[in-house]
Amino acid sequence: MKLGLALSGGGIKGAAHIGVLQALEENGIKPYCIGGTSSGSIVAVLYAMGYLPEEIHKLFSYFSKLVIEADPRFIVNSFRKNKSLSILGLLSGENIEKAVNEACKYKQVKYMKDILFPVVIPAVDAITGKEYIFTNRKEEDNYYIDESLISKAVRASSSFPAIYAPCRIGEQQFLDGGILDNVPTKQVRRLGAEKVLSVTFPPTEKYMGNSIYSILLRTLDIMTNQIAKDNLQTSDYVLNIHTGKTRLLGINKLDHCVQMGYEQTIEKIEEIKKIL
Helix, strand or coil: CCEEEEECCCHHHHHHHHHHHHHHHHCCCCCCEEEECCHHHHHHHHHHHCCCHHHHHHHHHHHHHHHCCCCHHHHHHHHHHHCCHHHCCCECCHHHHHHHHHHHHHHCCCEHHHCCCCEEEEEEECCCCCEEEEECCCCCCCCEECCCEHHHHHHHHCCCCCCECCEEECCEEEEECHHHHCCCHHHHHHCCCCEEEEEECCCCCCCCCCCHHHHHHHHHHHHHHHHHHHHHCCCCEEEECCCCCCCCCCHHHHHHHHHHHHHHHHHCHHHHHHHC
16 A cells, blocks of 8 residues: 655644654554655655654754854845845745755755655745646656756745745746645645545644734735645545644754654554554
């Protein structure tokens, strides 16, 4: 039976996917293919490259501060060029690319097509509003891209609006895949999965913020969760991971999220086995 994993985005909550993978492997459950959006794309790609869950955890811990580190030159240049920081975002996203590149070098891969394990990563073209899928499986559909650098694909899928600037690839400018496809269940099934296990992070607290930043995050949260409902209906099992009060880029909660992913998967492991 070919199992596919669909890992949702969620900022630092995405680290919980590491714990999920660890729990599944300890119970002899090995996926045939994997897909991930935004922070889920980072875990999906590292796993597809052959990194073990504990190794992915170490990589997350090592690169997390670098990924959210602001580049003063980028902020100043953005302001000079656009007269507004909100047009591009507070972070360039280049550090995401650098971190993934380092991981790629160790595994001696560079392009999506170099990865042997079936993988899909959604992103959204900001210009056309269309969803594109970065993958290592050749598709005739024009919206599937297999020639991209792995690091570019992950950066594109992780370019959260107003936080990271759009990722430019050729004439296209990509934004976070979660805008249209936060849980890539359908795309994972298209890889050949017979059963799909989707991992997501349901909202657990009421919205109380009143800043522009809080309103933006809440708006995107509502939008992505509503869109995700349609995809989740096509899943064979939905694993909801609750991480408590975890901020989008709250790297101090990284280990906590990994542990929550592991513990809550173990709690549901018998249900998962029955479905599979």
